[in-house]
Amino acid sequence: MATKKFMYVNRRAPYGTIYAWEALEVVLIGAAFEQDVSLAFVDDGVFQLMKGQDTSGIDMKNFSPTYSALGDYEVTKIYVEKESLEERGLTLDDLQHLVWEDEDDDWAEKDSIRLVSRAELAEVFAGQDVMFNF
Amino acid sequence: MPIEVDGKVLETDEEGYLANINDWVPGVAEVMAKEDDLELTDEHWDIINFLRDYYEEYQIAPAVRVLTKAVGKKLGKEKGNSKYLYGLFPYGPGKQACRYAGLPKPTGCV
Numbered sequence: 001m002a003t004k005k006f007m008y009v010n011r012r013a014p015y016g017t018i019y020a021w022e023a024l025e026v027v028l029i030g031a032a033f034e035q036d037v038s039l040a041f042v043d044d045g046v047f048q049l050m051k052g053q054d055t056s057g058i059d060m061k062n063f064s065p066t067y068s069a070l071g072d073y074e075v076t077k078i079y080v081e082k083e084s085l086e087e088r089g090l091t092l093d094d095l096q097h098l099v100w101e102d103e104d105d106d107w108a109e110k111d112s113i114r115l116v117s118r119a120e121l122a123e124v125f126a127g128q129d130v131m132f133n134f
Numbered sequence: 135m136p137i138e139v140d141g142k143v144l145e146t147d148e149e150g151y152l153a154n155i156n157d158w159v160p161g162v163a164e165v166m167a168k169e170d171d172l173e174l175t176d177e178h179w180d181i182i183n184f185l186r187d188y189y190e191e192y193q194i195a196p197a198v199r200v201l202t203k204a205v206g207k208k209l210g211k212e213k214g215n216s217k218y219l220y221g222l223f224p225y226g227p228g229k230q231a232c233r234y235a236g237l238p239k240p241t242g243c244v
Binding site: 032 | 191192193194196197199204207
């Protein structure tokens, strides 16, 4: 089976709807099929990656630690849209530091998050075979 | 079917996974293993504890492929392969060991 490029686009805030968690589960399941997987976080989706999430007041599971497992699943391309961050008064420092370990480079830790402009992200989207919107 | 551990009755789902992860005590693994006619050794506990640590850190039960790789890295290459892990947990290291560890069934397992 030829490898296809899969892109999962996350556009919504992490809680309040089930989209963010469902998207993450689909990504983790899909990663088992050894495709070329990317994630993008745009609009309110950038909130999904924020540090220091606390869900104790809303009785929902805080699944933000799970994003750190993506590297183990060989998901190493996580695009964050620059304009979406700026529109919300956020910078990369407000987001979790996500890394993956390169087995072929003595397990060196490498950054997974790629900060891209809206125009750059559009080009990345254009190069995909399959897109999932959440 | 509920299981009884240390005199307490604990709810499980229809596949035997603990309904509430916070109910877990080491006795859960002992009771479940006994039902499977399996004697838990230190090697089993290494994997069970590894899974509990993984869940604590990432809030998910890892897929078998991820578990295998991570075990190899943490516990040594000779343990990071499916032959070793299936030797310990014949019903599947993901499913069986996660059940003993009180975790939900691994995401993506059917």
